[in-house]
Amino acid sequence: MAKTVAATGNEAVANALRQVNPDVSAAYPITPATDIMQRFTSFVSNGKVKTEMILVESEHSAMSACIGASAAGGRVMTVTSSQGLALMWEMLFIASGLRLPIVMPVVNRALSAPLNIHCDHSDAMGARDSGWIQLWSENGQEAYDNTIQAFLIGEHMDIRLPVMVCMDGFIISHSIERIEYLEDNEVKNFIGEFRQLNPLLDIEHPVSYGPLILPDYYMEFRKAQDEVESKVFRVVLDAAKDFEKISGRKYGLFETYRLDDAEIGLVILNSAAGTSKDVIDEFRNRGIKAGLLKPRLYRPFPYKETGEALKHLKAVCVLDRADAFGGSYGPLFIDISTSLYTYSKKPILINKIYGLGGRDYLPEHAELVLNELTEIAKTEKVKTIKEYIGVRG
Amino acid sequence: MKLKGWGELTPGAVILEAGNAVEFKTGSWRSFRPIWKEENCIQCLFCWLYCPDMAIKVKDGKRAEFDYDYCKGCGTCALECPGKKGQKAIVMVEEAK
Numbered sequence: 001m002a003k004t005v006a007a008t009g010n011e012a013v014a015n016a017l018r019q020v021n022p023d024v025s026a027a028y029p030i031t032p033a034t035d036i037m038q039r040f041t042s043f044v045s046n047g048k049v050k051t052e053m054i055l056v057e058s059e060h061s062a063m064s065a066c067i068g069a070s071a072a073g074g075r076v077m078t079v080t081s082s083q084g085l086a087l088m089w090e091m092l093f094i095a096s097g098l099r100l101p102i103v104m105p106v107v108n109r110a111l112s113a114p115l116n117i118h119c120d121h122s123d124a125m126g127a128r129d130s131g132w133i134q135l136w137s138e139n140g141q142e143a144y145d146n147t148i149q150a151f152l153i154g155e156h157m158d159i160r161l162p163v164m165v166c167m168d169g170f171i172i173s174h175s176i177e178r179i180e181y182l183e184d185n186e187v188k189n190f191i192g193e194f195r196q197l198n199p200l201l202d203i204e205h206p207v208s209y210g211p212l213i214l215p216d217y218y219m220e221f222r223k224a225q226d227e228v229e230s231k232v233f234r235v236v237l238d239a240a241k242d243f244e245k246i247s248g249r250k251y252g253l254f255e256t257y258r259l260d261d262a263e264i265g266l267v268i269l270n271s272a273a274g275t276s277k278d279v280i281d282e283f284r285n286r287g288i289k290a291g292l293l294k295p296r297l298y299r300p301f302p303y304k305e306t307g308e309a310l311k312h313l314k315a316v317c318v319l320d321r322a323d324a325f326g327g328s329y330g331p332l333f334i335d336i337s338t339s340l341y342t343y344s345k346k347p348i349l350i351n352k353i354y355g356l357g358g359r360d361y362l363p364e365h366a367e368l369v370l371n372e373l374t375e376i377a378k379t380e381k382v383k384t385i386k387e388y389i390g391v392r393g
Numbered sequence: 394m395k396l397k398g399w400g401e402l403t404p405g406a407v408i409l410e411a412g413n414a415v416e417f418k419t420g421s422w423r424s425f426r427p428i429w430k431e432e433n434c435i436q437c438l439f440c441w442l443y444c445p446d447m448a449i450k451v452k453d454g455k456r457a458e459f460d461y462d463y464c465k466g467c468g469t470c471a472l473e474c475p476g477k478k479g480q481k482a483i484v485m486v487e488e489a490k
């Protein structure tokens with residue numbers, strides 16, 4: 001039987017990690033993710049989990065220790081945010097290249113400079129091409145559910161890849177919501193026993209991790225990894241199906257909201273999707289056919305499925321809570337454009353950068369964008385493709 | 394040797410057979426070759442101890458020849474060799490000569 005509680009996003013994720021009861025964790029505190037590990041380490045101290053907890057001196061070391069523990073043959077997790085994720089950067093590629101299914105909730109926060117601790121997606125976006133699977137979560141419930149599913153997905157024998165579970169710093173991590181918890185034994189049965197693949201600690205079968213691979217083989221290993229990415233979609237959908245059986249909650253590669261017959265639409269990640277849905281309802285009440293697409297599996301990105309879901313629209317705005325510097329568009333916009341590239345008839349696309357460094361995303365922002373889209377759908381004219389919103393001139 | 398295709402590789406480049414470094418002959422890296430001058434050798438076996446590549450053979454407890462298949466020519470043995478009366482028992486000679 002599920003239990004309904006009032007909890008913060010961090011509390012819910014910490015509870016999911018307690019239920020998973022990983023073998024090893026190594027972590028270093030960073031706002032706003034600290035709270036998850038603070039709660040988890042008290043589970044360790046109070047004997048609620050059997051996890052070997054390694055307290056390290058930096059996030060680079062945290063990820064290094066996780067890599068060692070995972071290669072040794074354990075179920076491993078850590079948690080981070082912002083600069084912490086940036087400091088792990090070198091090791092992220094090693095975790096994915098060695099195909100180690102480490103799970104890492106990332107509580108999204110802005111990058112320095114200027115120093116800022118609030119919500120922004122620049123941290124996870126910077127790691128989007130590191131070979132990690134990324135699941136994004138709108139609220140505490142989704143963060144809890146995604147954390148549990150992340151273990152099943154990453155540990156699947158067909159893929160063996162590390163997984164990040166992203167949720168919005170403070171907006172979700174520190175806000176109390178209604179959340180349904182699964183029973184401990186339901187989570188235990190869902191993820192199953194951890195299955196090892198070539199563990200270092202199997203001394204009967206000694207193996208070597210991390211050899212030097214020269215030009216005669218490096219490209220073959222990269223191609224093999226690219227091929228594995230293509231298997232992730234099915235694994236994610238299968239995990240979602242199994243998860244629905246125990247939770248009653250449906251998940252896919254992305255969520256669509258009133259999109260099937262829509263003419264204008266928003267594409268937006270995480271918590272801001274919730275605000276946007278309310279405004280879409282208002283537009284629908286006024287007879288305007290608005291809809292929304294919220295990516296969940298952001299890496300690997302389901303280009304084909306996303307393109308199919310959006311191709312019939314007249315105008316779409318992709319809202320990015322991060323910018324990709326270099327005269328470019330926001331990262332989500334680049335992916336959505338790519339997903340529509342192959343269609344001859346496709347929506348007109350615009351890109352808005354919003355909510356950086358915790359700037360509020362308000363219903364009036366969604367309203368403004370939807371009004372602009374209504375106009376674009378009518379006139380087929382675009383003033384500016386990329387624009388910052390909610391910013392002082 | 395036929396090289397494997399991308400579909401035939403172990404995930405994460407993990408090496409599953411133990412002790413296969415023997416197949417990788419590092420002797421071709423050498424630009425300087427150590428030469429043993431037996432007349433100056435005092436059989437201390439420092440060279441055997443210091444060699445990072447097990448390229449110094451020992452037979453019946455005695456210093457034997459170099460294993461040039463694996464000697465990278467790092468020169469550690471020549472540096473450490475005490476030799477006899479100030480005369481080294483290992484000297485490095487340029488391969489090109």
Ligand code: SF4
Nearest residue numbers: 444464465467468470
């Ligand atoms: S030169 Fe280096 S590798 Fe060669 S025998 Fe001497 S110590 Fe060993």
Ligand code: SF4
Nearest residue numbers: 434435437438440474
């Ligand atoms: S270190 Fe020199 S003296 Fe000692 S055993 Fe080796 S070659 Fe002989």
